[in-house]
Amino acid sequence: xxxxxLLYGAAIAAIALTLSAPASLAAAGDECVxxxxxxxxxxxxxxxxxxxxxxxxxxxxxxxxNRLVDIDDNFNVLPELATExxxxxxxxTWTFKLREGVKFHSGKDFSSADVVYTFKxxxxxxxxxxxxxxxxxxxxxxIKAVDATTVTFTTKKPVVELPVLITNKFTNIVPDxxxxxxxxxxxxxxxxxxxxxxxxxxxxRILRKNPNYWDAGKPMADCLRITVAQExxxxxxxxxxxxxxxxxxxxxxxxGSLKDDxxxxxxxxxxSNSMTVSMWVDTKPFDDxxxxxxxxxxxxxxxxxxxxxxxFGQAGADNPVPVGSPASFTKEAPKQDIEKAKALxxxxxxxxxxxxxxxxxxxxxxxxxxxxxxxxxxxxxxIEINVIVTPAESYWDDVWLKxxxxxxxxxxxxxxxxxxxxxTQSAKWKETRWERPDYDALLLKANxxxxxxxxxxxxxxxxxxxxxxxxxxxxxxxxQVLAVRKGCEGYEPRAQNFNLNFENFxxx
Numbered sequence: 001x002x003x004x005x006l007l008y009g010a011a012i013a014a015i016a017l018t019l020s021a022p023a024s025l026a027a028a029g030d031e032c033v034x035x036x037x038x039x040x041x042x043x044x045x046x047x048x049x050x051x052x053x054x055x056x057x058x059x060x061x062x063x064x065x066n067r068l069v070d071i072d073d074n075f076n077v078l079p080e081l082a083t084e085x086x087x088x089x090x091x092x093t094w095t096f097k098l099r100e101g102v103k104f105h106s107g108k109d110f111s112s113a114d115v116v117y118t119f120k121x122x123x124x125x126x127x128x129x130x131x132x133x134x135x136x137x138x139x140x141x142x143i144k145a146v147d148a149t150t151v152t153f154t155t156k157k158p159v160v161e162l163p164v165l166i167t168n169k170f171t172n173i174v175p176d177x178x179x180x181x182x183x184x185x186x187x188x189x190x191x192x193x194x195x196x197x198x199x200x201x202x203x204x205r206i207l208r209k210n211p212n213y214w215d216a217g218k219p220m221a222d223c224l225r226i227t228v229a230q231e232x233x234x235x236x237x238x239x240x241x242x243x244x245x246x247x248x249x250x251x252x253x254x255x256g257s258l259k260d261d262x263x264x265x266x267x268x269x270x271x272s273n274s275m276t277v278s279m280w281v282d283t284k285p286f287d288d289x290x291x292x293x294x295x296x297x298x299x300x301x302x303x304x305x306x307x308x309x310x311x312f313g314q315a316g317a318d319n320p321v322p323v324g325s326p327a328s329f330t331k332e333a334p335k336q337d338i339e340k341a342k343a344l345x346x347x348x349x350x351x352x353x354x355x356x357x358x359x360x361x362x363x364x365x366x367x368x369x370x371x372x373x374x375x376x377x378x379x380x381x382x383i384e385i386n387v388i389v390t391p392a393e394s395y396w397d398d399v400w401l402k403x404x405x406x407x408x409x410x411x412x413x414x415x416x417x418x419x420x421x422x423x424t425q426s427a428k429w430k431e432t433r434w435e436r437p438d439y440d441a442l443l444l445k446a447n448x449x450x451x452x453x454x455x456x457x458x459x460x461x462x463x464x465x466x467x468x469x470x471x472x473x474x475x476x477x478x479x480q481v482l483a484v485r486k487g488c489e490g491y492e493p494r495a496q497n498f499n500l501n502f503e504n505f506x507x508x
Contacts, residue, residue, distance in 0.1 A: 029197070029206040029225035033488070033507050035059060036235055036244040037228045038365060040393050045200040047187035048180060049172035050122055050129040054363075054396055055411070058169060058498035059226050059248075060198065063207050064105070065172030065189030068096060068115060069163055073270060073495040075414045077163040081110065081173055081190065091158030091450055093142075098149045102214045104175050105187075105194045112145035117176040119143050119153075119166070127180065130428040131170035134417045137162075137447050157448035160455065164414050165447065169498040192219035192503045203227060220490055220506035230362055230392040239264060239483050245507045246491055247483040248500075251365035252310045255481055263486040271314055271322045271477040272412050272495045275370050277358065278431040279405040281471040285356070286404065290348040292471055294341040298378045301333045301475045308369045312481055316474040318467035320410060320418030327415040327456050329464035333475075341381040353382030360387060360407040361395035366478070367407045374475070401431055412477070412495045415459045416447045423466055432471030439465055 039055035046052070049061050069085070070078040077085075082096040102110035122131040123140045142154035153162060175188055187195045192215070193207035207224040229235040232251035236258060238244040250258060250266065258264050279286040279295070286292060301315035315333035317323050323333055345354055360371035368389055375385035390399050400406055408431055413421065420443060421427060425435045439462065446458035466472060482493050490504035 029204060029223060032206060032223035032225035033221040033502075033505060034243065034245045035224055035226045035502070036238060036247045037226060038230055038235070038249045039363065040228050040230060040396075041200075042393060042397060043201045044397065046184045047195065047198060048183035049174060050127055050131060050170055051180070051184060052130070052169055052498070055498050056228060058500055059228075060187070060195070060205055060207060061169075061172060062498070062500040063191055063193040063224060063502050064187040064195055065174070065191045067167055067171050068173065069167050070499075071164055071167050071414075071496075075164050077167070081115075085163055087160075087162075091160065092156075093152055093154045094159075094162050095146070095150065095152050098151065099214060100149055102190050103212055104190055105210060106175070108175055108188075110173070110190050111148045111176075112151040113148075113176040114173055115151045116143050116145050117178075118171065118173045121174070122170055128428070129170055130421065131168065133422075133424050133427040134168055134170075134413075134420045135166065136420070136424070136426060136444065137165065155448070158450045159448055160450050160452070161414065161416060161447070165416050168413070168417055169411070169496075190214065193224055196223070215503065218503040220504055221502065224502060232362075232365065239485055242485060245485045245488045246505065249365050249497070250481040250483050251362075252308065252312055252481070253366070253369070255310060255312070258483055265484045265486070267482045267484060267491070267493050268312065269480045269482075269493045269495045269497075271324075272480040272497055273364060273409045273478040274316060274320055274412070274474050275308075275364070275367060275476055275478060276408045276410065277371070277374060277405065277473040277475075278408050279471040279473075280433045282433045283404045285348070285350065285354060286471055288348045289469060290344040291350070291354070292469075294344040294348075294354075294381065295378070295383070296334065296473050297337045297341040297344070298381045298383060299334075299374065299473065299475045300336040300377055304370065304373055304377075305476045307373050308366050309476065309478060312479040313476045314479070316476050317463075318470070318472055318474045319463040320413065320421075320474065321415050321459065321463045322412075322477055325415070327459040327463070329460040329467065336377070338380045341383075345381065345383075350382075353384060355384040355386070356405060357386045357388050357403075358405050358407070359390060359399050359403045361390045361399065362392040363395045363400075363407075364409040367409060370475070371407050374473075401429065406431070409478075411497045415463070416443070419443050419459070419462050419466065423470065423472075434466070434470050434472075436465075436469075 037059045041053040041056040044053045066081045068082045070080045085096045137159045196208040197206035205226045209222050232254045236254045239247050305313045321328045371387045424440045442462045449455040488507035
């Protein structure tokens with residue numbers, strides 16, 4: 001994908017230009033608030049909320065669109081395009097009252113028809129959205145417009161956490177009848193910013209303030225200029241020079257160079273991204289559960305947090321639910337056990353050790369270092385891992401999902417969504433090729449169980465099944481660190497790194 005690499009280089013060059021060029025050569029949108037991202041969707045970049053390939057797409061999608069409701073870091077539901085909601089006595093029908101007087105950027109009035117169309121479109125297999133895997137509890141025929149400002153979701157079984165579960169990265173509301181080919185290039189949302197300049201794979205995108213935004217007085221900034229740098233030194237140089245206002249993820253390796261800078265403020269989230277090593281359970285040697293268990297046992301998780309993240313994180317237990325969550329099956333992360341790992345490998349026929357390639361890239365900050373540290377830890381058990389570092393700009397297209405063992409990263413999600421997004425049979429991104437009908441049935445039962453205590457038990461059982469038998473090694477959750485230039489204010493980081501909110505952010 002030479003074109004991706006060329007334009008990625010252009011993105012870095014654009015940042016470098018702002019550091020050194022005179023005013024007459026200033027880049028487009030230089031008067032805007034400048035956002036620096038770290039993920040890159042390349043040629044697959046899209047303005048269509050149903051078609052998000054990485055966090056890169058969230059940079060513009062969450063500025064252009066709104067969802068029905070929002071959630072905070074504790075998964076409490078907050079009003080957005082819906083102002084209130086309630087559930088029927090039998091737990092089957094959720095009713096949402098919609099905000100009145102809202103318009104799409106095209107000038108079209110927002111109504112319940114847009115909500116119905118958005119969700120039915122996401123559930124349609126032809127759309128090809130990753131949303132289908134996390135919205136399996138919805139019945140397309142049960143999504144109805146009662147009147148222009150009322151929409152109902154009727155499910156076949158009670159879904160107590162439905163408002164939380166329909167609030168994922170795909171569910172920003174699009175206009176009724178909007179077509180996929182049109183939405184990819186031209187976003188038409190109800191959000192605080194309007195698309196001004198966007199071309200897939202281009203180094204710069206510019207979004208302009210929506211003068212008719214429904215939340216009076218917002219957004220605070222007149223426009224956003226969004227670029228991406230996956231090279232930590234270039235990103236740090238940009239914010240130190242005052243040419244970037246908000247850096248969405250600081251690589252742990254360069255936090256020290258910013259923490260004492262009086263012109264930069266560092267912000268930190270709670271448990272955010274999970275960082276993983278993911279293997280295909282249908283491919284040798286990873287098809288043997290003893291090998292998978294051994295590969296999990298070689299990890300010293302706290303040492304990895306301290307070494308890779310410099311302490312800005314917490315140990316994980318090989319499933320997407322953080323150990324501190326009530327839905328976690330365990331209260332502490334697994335301990336390293338080299339001797340047991342050796343014994344399991346011997347039982348599996350690898351008494352002389354195991355050797356394989358592990359593919360990685362700096363797709364998110366710290367991912368390469370995690371792979372390298374993991375390889376060092378595995379040596380003690382006789383496991384020789386050849387870490388292959390590939391270009392970050394093409395990793396998600398050319399390597400991820402195409403090699404039998406890779407590093408990966410996922411944003412924080414509520415248990416019912418996190419346990420589904422890559423691990424159910426209908427998942428779009430089955431990075432471990434885990435396909436277990438009993439797992440899917442257990443998760444669906446958890447998502448449709450009314451009793452909260454019983455629901456937590458089911459989430460715990462689901463997470464334990466994945467952790468014990470799946471192809472996922474999840475050694476740590478990242479406490480994401482962001483950097484804000486002096487003179488800027490109003491940005492509140494979210495643990496869900498795709499849930500970006502630029503409405504209150506402004507710079508002098």
